[in-house]
Amino acid sequence: MLNTPPKLEFKSSTFFAPILILYTNDMVAIEQALHDKISLAPDFFKDSPLIIDLREVNKLNLDLDFVELMQLLRRIGFFPVGIRGGNEQQNKQARALSLPIDTVRELGNSIVIGEVQKPENTQQPPAQPEVIAVKEPVQPAAIPPISAATILVTQPIRSGQRIYASGDLIILSQVSAGAEIMAEGNIHVYNTLRGRALAGVHGNTAARIFCFDLQAELISIAGDYKTSEDLNKQTYNHPVQIYLQNHALIIKEIA
């Protein structure tokens, strides 16, 4: 062969990571709030990369122990991969910890922990690895916009597979026992639902679950859940919709 194969190449790509926006410097409160979030979708947050947004803390002139924060996040199981909106001292600390620093563009409304996509970011210094972040305005946490990344799945969701939608999730095939489907918005399953379905995982209490044949292992809306043991025999094996009313899950047959 005349040409030796290349040793490496650079490629540009965009990927997703949650951004953690802090409103307090109280480590105990932060830890508690994170545990609450994680309990909603443990697998989703496990080993998740994370960008830390410090603008709100700095707006309030709160003194944040940056090193302690990093230790806390790593202990819980996150992998901080960068910060933004830090002050001079925080940026210095971040550099000392080998964390990339993202220059901030003005954002619209923010979500507390959200999955956001980054368009081309031309302001970024060229030497930095391309990390996540920044997008057009996002609605406040409670009501994610319906149009936000509705995901349509036509393949069967097999045991052990996980699907996450930052908007609505529509599934045309069966969802097997041992599969997990999660959406920040509504979940529609136009087939048999045997796995776990978690709608409104970021706290949207208006989210609903619809399915043609309810045989789920677990259903949850905004953290309120029922396991198959708690499911009423009358709705089992029936087409249903599931919604929240006064913190109670209502399972209603669709006539």
Add this chain to the structure above:
Amino acid sequence: MARIIVVTSGKGGVGKTTTSAAIAMGLAKKGHKTAVIDFDVGLRNLDLILGCERRVVYDFINVINGEASLNQALIRDKNCNLLYILPASQTRDKDALTHEGVGKVLDELSKDFGYIVCDSPAGIEKGANLALYFADDAFVVTNPEISSVRDSDRMLGILSSKSRRAERNEEPIKEYLLLTRYDADRVKLGEMLSLEDVQEILSLELLGIIPESKSVLSASNAGIPVILDEKSEAGQAYADVVARYLGEKLPHRFIDGKKGFLRRLFGGRK
């Protein structure tokens, strides 16, 4: 270019190696040059089922490591000269399998063979993942019981997401169901899942039902693939499977079980 078939299940003891040996032999008997590879490194069994354990000199890992050529390691079957076996190494473990090594061996075999049957180990770890990664077709071997069905379902998820075809966004692996150790009498008594029960969860194209049969164990012990036992139901069922895979339209047998002695005498009543 060879067609690469993975025989997989997730769960152990459901009949993967028996199936691999039978269908590889069946394809070879139909005139296709076929290689069957044992991916169960460290727990070598395929050579026993095919009765060539005493002729193993080099193995799959030797070829991957460049210690032997493919031709040195391939064992020609004594019953059919179109069938070749690439045995696993018994002294190593699955870590000896490498992505590049397996890919290279399969590429080389592809030039010369019509079909390559990959006998996957149980589990969803490295050996199983490498056995399915390069596949074009998957035979999912399932027993009519709930844990086997769930493990098969899990395996189907991996087939659709972790294969080369999935990574390259090509046409997905074609998945077929093989229901083995099926006992129609126990199904009737409600002690075993029926074909419908299994299909409700897996919904796959059914390639065949292999009835529970004593001939499978005797064939294994004798080192003769059960498909060569043409008198046995399991042997006939595997022959049907191969024929269906190659495109023949055959009605499914062995769903309702044997007729009892008296019913055979007086004719069945429906």
